[in-house]
Every structure is written in structure tokens, then in C-alpha cells.
Amino acid sequence: MRAIWKGAVSFGLVNVPVRLFSATExxxxQFRQVHEKDGGRIRYKRVCAIDGEEVPYSDIAKGYEAADGQMVVLSDEDMRSLPSRSTKEISIEKFVPSEQIDPLLFDKSYYLExxxxxxxxxxxxxxxxxxxxxxALVTVSVRSRMTLAVLRVRDGVIVLQTLLxxxxxxxxxxxxxxxxxxxxxxELAMASSLVDSLSGDYVPDEFEDDYSEAVEALVASKIExxxxxxxPEAEGEETEVVDLLAALQRSVDKAKAAKAGPAATAGATDDASSDDAATGAKKSTAKKSAAKKSTTGTTKTAAKKTAAKKSTSGTVTKKAATKKAS
Incomplete structure (x- = not known):
């Protein structure tokens, strides 16, 4: 098991360092919602009820709906202003008789080690x-919010059980x-007789989850x-990849255009200008800059090498984009 919280039980003047573990699982x-025709998973989108647009997580805030239906939007600053406790202490308030705690109040159970x-x-x-x-009636803050809980003993281990x-x-x-x-x-006499005939001790292993076992057996038989x-791969995911590639390509083109400005071509020679004019209609702006840097009479291969050297950042960006898209 993995500890989900570390702190200490405050017991009078004594502190007991402990770790908290989930006691249940x-x-x-668990079933998935799928399209009956092809088995594709059903996905849900976060759509605004007013404009119908899909909303990214970054634009989602917490809202509290008042009794009259009005919605109050709470910012991160508003949430930070609320009372919270981040102390790592389980503070014992009092010791109460066990029968005074109605089992209906029990919520989640944790082991203390x-x-x-x-x-x-x-x-x-x-x-x-x-x-x-x-x-032991205690107050504890497991996830920043203070809650009531009790400490009781089960099989030689102290159990912390949060309360509603x-x-x-x-x-x-x-x-x-x-x-x-x-x-x-x-009627009461007959009912009491029935109770006596069915009396016994609770043995957890006597009862099994036959529904889960039946589901597992059914699934296994279908697989066999x-x-x-x-x-098949969802079409929506392919569209997202294509859109990403298009966006990356636009970024690369934009970077090339920026490098082809006056600052990038200030060191070009007059002899290279004539070559640039001859090839400008067929080559991109980035290749124009490379052609200006080449000397008259160099081969096409040399011009490409010069272009690669002068557009290093653009080429690296394009390769990185291609790897991410893959």
C-alpha cells in the first residue's frame, strides 16, 4: 500500500508520527460506454451551454449556483480566501462512548501506521x-479541508474513519x-422465531460478489x-494530428520569413543578388536568403548546403515538429 498522508496524532502532550493508508478499495x-456498431468509445466534450463552444480546461472556473438559480463564478483568489487547514495533525478533541457514534455517520476509512x-x-x-x-473524536485535514473523524481499533491497528x-x-x-x-x-412472536432460526455469526468470506464473477466469466468466454x-482509430484524433502538422508548418514558414528580412540579408554580396533575382520566383523566402549568400558559379548542391547552414534554427524547428507529430 502507498501512504496518502503523513502527520501525527496529538495525544495530550504526546505526538504520534503516523502514515495514512486507504483501508478499502x-x-x-466498470463498463465503458461504446458505440454498439463499431465498439468506439463515447467521448464527452466540455461545451458552454450559452455559446455552444468547446471550452479548454484553462478557461474553466468554479461556479456556485445559488438557491434562486443565479451562478456565482469564484476565482482562484476567492478560493484561497476560504478557510482551510494544511496542518499535519490529527487532534484528539475528546473520547466518546462507541455506541454514541451512529454508523450512518461513517464515511471513509483509513489505516494509521x-x-x-x-x-x-x-x-x-x-x-x-x-x-x-x-x-477518539478528532479533527483532521487530509486535503486542505478540515473534517471530523474518529479513531478506533480494528485487528490491532488504529483506524481513522471520517464522519459526515x-x-x-x-x-x-x-x-x-x-x-x-x-x-x-x-406477529412479533412469529418474527422472533424466524430471527432465532436464522441467527448466526458474520463471516465475510461466506459471501461473494457473484455479479462480478459472472461478468468476468462472460467476458472471458467471448474472448475465447x-x-x-x-x-479503429478515431477520426477525430487523426484530424487533431493533421491540424497540429498544419500549425507547425505555419510556424516554420513564419520563422523562415522572419529570417529573410533585412537583418538576415545585410551581409549578402552584390554578385549574389543577381542569382537571387533569377531564382526568387521559384524558391521560398528562406531559400532567397541562402541564394544571396552563395557565390556566382557555385553548383546547386553548394547552394543547398549554404541554405541549410543559414536556416539552422528553421530546419531544427521543422525536424522537432516532425518528430512530435510522429
Whole structure:
């Protein structure tokens, strides 16, 4: 496992250095949305609801929708002004009886592992929690936002379990469940008998996720039977590559044109000017500069070598662009 947070448990005057690890992982079956005809993945674009234009990540801000539907856009500066805590401390506020914490409040679970230097105080806190049969109510800031949590012991390891805030638990308001409705004595006796007949201990390994196993078996059988859809390369991705090549080519042409200005041709000789005039209609602006630098009577190969030397930056740029496009 990989630690996602490092800090310390503040236990009176004692600090216990610890590392935080996720205690659970999701094994739920994950499906992809694909085009039934060819198996291509369905992609979603970030499109503005007002102008219909696709919006890049750099132009996306956080917005808060008020109760009346009005949207308030919050800048990065606004977000920095909000209260946050970046301390690396799990501060124990009080020790509460375990039965006072409704399991409905439990959110995410993490294991706490002590550093080598904090092993003894870690064991002290663990044993004290087990002996008192209480949970330590703590405040902690894992991702800049402070939250409530509890420390409890499971299989000899201290577990940090974050809690929902009180207003995040909905009140069960069901008119059909009135206080006057109760089971009769006979019905209750029969139900109690059924409970007794089904009583037992909870053994996690007795239960399996048969749905996930069935999906894996189904997929394996289709692969063995050759029922696999060969997904071609998306056309949109090819268009992006072509557009990138075009943009790079324009950049190269622009760089060549800039180097063909007066500053680049100030050192050209008068004899080379006549050669430049003869070939100007057929060659690019960058090659004009190279022709001006060549002497009368040189071969076509020598002129090309001179052009390569005088347009080094443009050539390097073009090669780099070609490699990136590949």
C-alpha cells in the first residue's frame, strides 16, 4: 500500500508520527460506454451551454449556483480566501462512548501506521482505546479541508474513519410510518422465531460478489470465442494530428520569413543578388536568403548546403515538429 498522508496524532502532550493508508478499495464492475456498431468509445466534450463552444480546461472556473438559480463564478483568489487547514495533525478533541457514534455517520476509512520513532506511543493510544471501549473524536485535514473523524481499533491497528457532518444526514420523513403502527403480539412472536432460526455469526468470506464473477466469466468466454470488436482509430484524433502538422508548418514558414528580412540579408554580396533575382520566383523566402549568400558559379548542391547552414534554427524547428507529430 502507498501512504496518502503523513502527520501525527496529538495525544495530550504526546505526538504520534503516523502514515495514512486507504483501508478499502472498490472492486465494482466498470463498463465503458461504446458505440454498439463499431465498439468506439463515447467521448464527452466540455461545451458552454450559452455559446455552444468547446471550452479548454484553462478557461474553466468554479461556479456556485445559488438557491434562486443565479451562478456565482469564484476565482482562484476567492478560493484561497476560504478557510482551510494544511496542518499535519490529527487532534484528539475528546473520547466518546462507541455506541454514541451512529454508523450512518461513517464515511471513509483509513489505516494509521506508526513511524519507527512513534511505535511506543502508538501502542499506548491503541491499548487505551481498547480498554476504555471508546472512540477518539478528532479533527483532521487530509486535503486542505478540515473534517471530523474518529479513531478506533480494528485487528490491532488504529483506524481513522471520517464522519459526515450532522446536516449531511437526511431525516427519514415517511408519513406511512406513524408511531401508532406496531406489530401484534402474535406477529412479533412469529418474527422472533424466524430471527432465532436464522441467527448466526458474520463471516465475510461466506459471501461473494457473484455479479462480478459472472461478468468476468462472460467476458472471458467471448474472448475465447473470438467475439472481440476491433476498434479503429478515431477520426477525430487523426484530424487533431493533421491540424497540429498544419500549425507547425505555419510556424516554420513564419520563422523562415522572419529570417529573410533585412537583418538576415545585410551581409549578402552584390554578385549574389543577381542569382537571387533569377531564382526568387521559384524558391521560398528562406531559400532567397541562402541564394544571396552563395557565390556566382557555385553548383546547386553548394547552394543547398549554404541554405541549410543559414536556416539552422528553421530546419531544427521543422525536424522537432516532425518528430512530435510522429
Amino acid at each position: 472498490n472492486h465494482d464492475v 506508526p513511524d519507527k520513532t512513534g511505535l511506543k506511543p502508538y501502542v499506548l493510544l491503541r491499548d487505551a482505546l481498547e480498554k476504555a471501549d471508546r472512540m 457532518w450532522a446536516d449531511e444526514v437526511r431525516a427519514p420523513e415517511f408519513e406511512s410510518l406513524s408511531e401508532e403502527t406496531h406489530a401484534t403480539a402474535k 470465442g473470438g467475439e472481440i470488436t476491433a476498434t
